[in-house]
Amino acid sequence: MASETLYIQHFNEEARPLAYYLAKMNGYTAVKKALAMQPDDITNEVKKSNLRGRGGAGFPTGMKWGFIPKQSAKPKYVVCNADESEPGTFKDRDIMRYTPHLLLEGMVIAGYAIGSNIGYIYIRGEYTREAKILDAAIEEAYAKGYLGKNILGTGFNFDITVHRGAGAYICGEETGLLNSLEGKRGEPRVKPPFPAIAGAFGGPTVVNNVETLTNVPFIINRGGEWFAKLGKLEKSGGTRLISLSGHVKKPGVYEVDAGSITIRQLIYDYGGGILGDKKLKAVIPGGSSAPVLTADEIDAVYDIEPLMKIGTMMGSAAVMVVSEDYCVVKLLQRITKFYAHESCGQCTPCREGCKWMEDVIERIEHGHGREQDLPLLLEIADNINGKTLCALGDAAAGPVISFVKKFRADFEAHIRGGKCPNA
Amino acid sequence: MSKLLSQKYYDGLKKLEPRYPTKVALLLPALHLAQEETYWLPPEILEEIGASLGIHPAQVREVASFYTMYNLKPVGKYHLKICTNVACCLRGADELVEHCEKKWDIKCGETTKDKKFTLSEEECLGACGTAPAMMLNDGYCENLDIKKLDQLLDTLK
Numbered sequence: 001m002a003s004e005t006l007y008i009q010h011f012n013e014e015a016r017p018l019a020y021y022l023a024k025m026n027g028y029t030a031v032k033k034a035l036a037m038q039p040d041d042i043t044n045e046v047k048k049s050n051l052r053g054r055g056g057a058g059f060p061t062g063m064k065w066g067f068i069p070k071q072s073a074k075p076k077y078v079v080c081n082a083d084e085s086e087p088g089t090f091k092d093r094d095i096m097r098y099t100p101h102l103l104l105e106g107m108v109i110a111g112y113a114i115g116s117n118i119g120y121i122y123i124r125g126e127y128t129r130e131a132k133i134l135d136a137a138i139e140e141a142y143a144k145g146y147l148g149k150n151i152l153g154t155g156f157n158f159d160i161t162v163h164r165g166a167g168a169y170i171c172g173e174e175t176g177l178l179n180s181l182e183g184k185r186g187e188p189r190v191k192p193p194f195p196a197i198a199g200a201f202g203g204p205t206v207v208n209n210v211e212t213l214t215n216v217p218f219i220i221n222r223g224g225e226w227f228a229k230l231g232k233l234e235k236s237g238g239t240r241l242i243s244l245s246g247h248v249k250k251p252g253v254y255e256v257d258a259g260s261i262t263i264r265q266l267i268y269d270y271g272g273g274i275l276g277d278k279k280l281k282a283v284i285p286g287g288s289s290a291p292v293l294t295a296d297e298i299d300a301v302y303d304i305e306p307l308m309k310i311g312t313m314m315g316s317a318a319v320m321v322v323s324e325d326y327c328v329v330k331l332l333q334r335i336t337k338f339y340a341h342e343s344c345g346q347c348t349p350c351r352e353g354c355k356w357m358e359d360v361i362e363r364i365e366h367g368h369g370r371e372q373d374l375p376l377l378l379e380i381a382d383n384i385n386g387k388t389l390c391a392l393g394d395a396a397a398g399p400v401i402s403f404v405k406k407f408r409a410d411f412e413a414h415i416r417g418g419k420c421p422n423a
Numbered sequence: 424m425s426k427l428l429s430q431k432y433y434d435g436l437k438k439l440e441p442r443y444p445t446k447v448a449l450l451l452p453a454l455h456l457a458q459e460e461t462y463w464l465p466p467e468i469l470e471e472i473g474a475s476l477g478i479h480p481a482q483v484r485e486v487a488s489f490y491t492m493y494n495l496k497p498v499g500k501y502h503l504k505i506c507t508n509v510a511c512c513l514r515g516a517d518e519l520v521e522h523c524e525k526k527w528d529i530k531c532g533e534t535t536k537d538k539k540f541t542l543s544e545e546e547c548l549g550a551c552g553t554a555p556a557m558m559l560n561d562g563y564c565e566n567l568d569i570k571k572l573d574q575l576l577d578t579l580k
Contacts, residue, residue: 075444087508087547125455125492126548128561161442166451166490169546183450185489201444245510245551252552288509288547318551320510334512338546344489 004230005255006218006239011098016133018140021101028101028146030217034109035154042113046216048224050237055081055172055209056287056316058304065206067196068114074203076116078107079181079195082123082130082210083165085172086287087338088318091241091253092210096123096130099214100137101146104160106213108151109220111158114206118159122177125166134162169342173390174207176344187344188390209316211241233259233303240317242266242302246284247275247323259303263293266302267321279324282407286315288335289395291402292328312402327422328410332403333361339396350393353384357400364411367419374411377404428471432456436475446476450486454493463494491546499534499541501579504558507544510551515568519555520544522569539579 021027047062084092107119123131141147149157168186170176175189178200199205219227228237236258245251249272280295291312300306307314340354381397413421435456453472473480487493507516523542527535534541550556553565
């Protein structure tokens with residue numbers, strides 16, 4: 001249980017206007033406090049908070065900010081990653097449509113901390129409505145002096161622009177995102193240089209997820225130590241917004257203290273159990289690229305390290321639940337089709353391998369699989385894993401390896417029976 | 424060359440220009456602005472976008488073709504983009520697609536003969552908690568089932 005929730009009590013339409021944000025959420029008090037602090041002290045406070053990136057990688061936010069050089073000939077940038085493209089994830093959408101000012105305030109503070117005056121919110125193109133909500137909030141903030149020149153009379157300037165993507169999973173990868181922001185194809189870049197040194201338009205850039213940035217005003221107002229203590233595990237501070245979907249009775253966004261519950265509690269206590277009171281077959285615990293878990297593995301604590309320990313990942317905290325009567329081969333076929341479609345095509349192992357895996361799984365699902373297809377799948381996955389510029393290749397390989405290993409009997413039943421047993 | 428895009432497009436670009444350090448960064452917003460007017464992006468529109476940003480039309484096409492939301496082929500008056508990714512599939516998205524294919528006797532990616540409906544499969548829309556979901560033109564429709572979908576389609580004239 002969350003001892004205190006920061007977000008979900010505000011997840012309704014009423015919370016959207018600036019007036020609500022000021023009255024009910026201590027709106028723009030953190031930025032006022034922050035602008036009176038030394039920039040380094042803000043970064044230190046964020047370091048103390050144990051805030052880790054909420055987009056998927058879980059990288060410590062304060063450390064990321066610390067990589068930005070103090071002096072730079074080129075302008076520095078704060079870029080909010082609002083691409084929310086990992087299948088299963090929908091928490092950032094709620095943050096943006098219900099509490100847009102929280103994001104703006106977080107970005108201004110981040111800008112001040114790293115010495116940047118320019119922010120972009122890169123939002124996925126499909127979120128048309130959310131982009132309009134952000135635009136309206138930005139307009140409100142400019143009108144009241146929370147954005148623009150000489151914010152709150154401090155002499156600090158900060159501008160925010162909403163930049164819409166146009167349908168490409170890979171633009172959630174930070175360097176693909178930056179290329180897309182620059183008006184190019186969203187192909188990931190060779191690293192180094194990392195965005196902290198040469199990011200948007202060649203300038204030092206911090207790229208942070210929506211939820212990550214919206215945690216910042218809370219941290220500034222109430223202190224890094226307080227935030228760190230919300231988390232129940234040593235390294236993870238704060239609360240976590242979890243996107244729960246699939247075969248549960250109550251799908252939706254839930255907020256828990258980081259590391260305070262198990263996957264079982266999430267599914268049965270928060271999600272109300274499996275639809276139709278069926279048995280649980282599988283859980284995809286961190287967006288579709290996270291290796292799958294079986295029903296026997298759900299007593300793991302839902303946080304970064306405990307999930308790593310059992311060979312999967314928390315990713316963007318998107319949990320997809322699968323009941324006993326859904327075919328796992330069909331499910332993997334769908335996942336692999338996605339990665340084959342979304343591979344940007346730069347790296348051969350990913351471009352060729354994802355499509356090849358999709359073809360092989362498709363023939364298994366349709367009853368044309370061969371005995372040697374299972375070792376073949378593992379071999380292709382192994383030839384992609386770790387051999388590509390960005391994490392999309394690994395994201396495609398992980399599910400294939402884990403599904404084949406953990407649900408081998410289901411795959412074999414398809415191959416031997418010549419059809420999908422569920423069809 | 425007479426202009427095909429309206430003054431609104433050019434005003435939109437002008438407003439955004441000071442927001443970016445380079446002109447080419449306006450390409451995605453420009454494509455969005457243009458598509459709002461023309462629904463799809465034929466070669467002559469790509470050419471005009473290129474001219475308005477001072478870049479070659481091939482560069483416009485190179486970028487536009489990377490992203491699924493830019494229609495490089497004509498689409499119907501109503502464009503249904505049904506999410507068939509994991510969470511929506513678990514909640515019956517396949518049946519929605521099949522239903523539309525049968526109803527209109529077209530395949531995914533095609534447009535009905537009367538140019539009224541285009542049916543597409545979409546990757547995750549970020550509406551997994553309210554699955555199955557789809558986009559109807561620019562808007563979201565969530566918590567769908569066949570009955571709800573039919574009711575919705577009946578309202579589209």
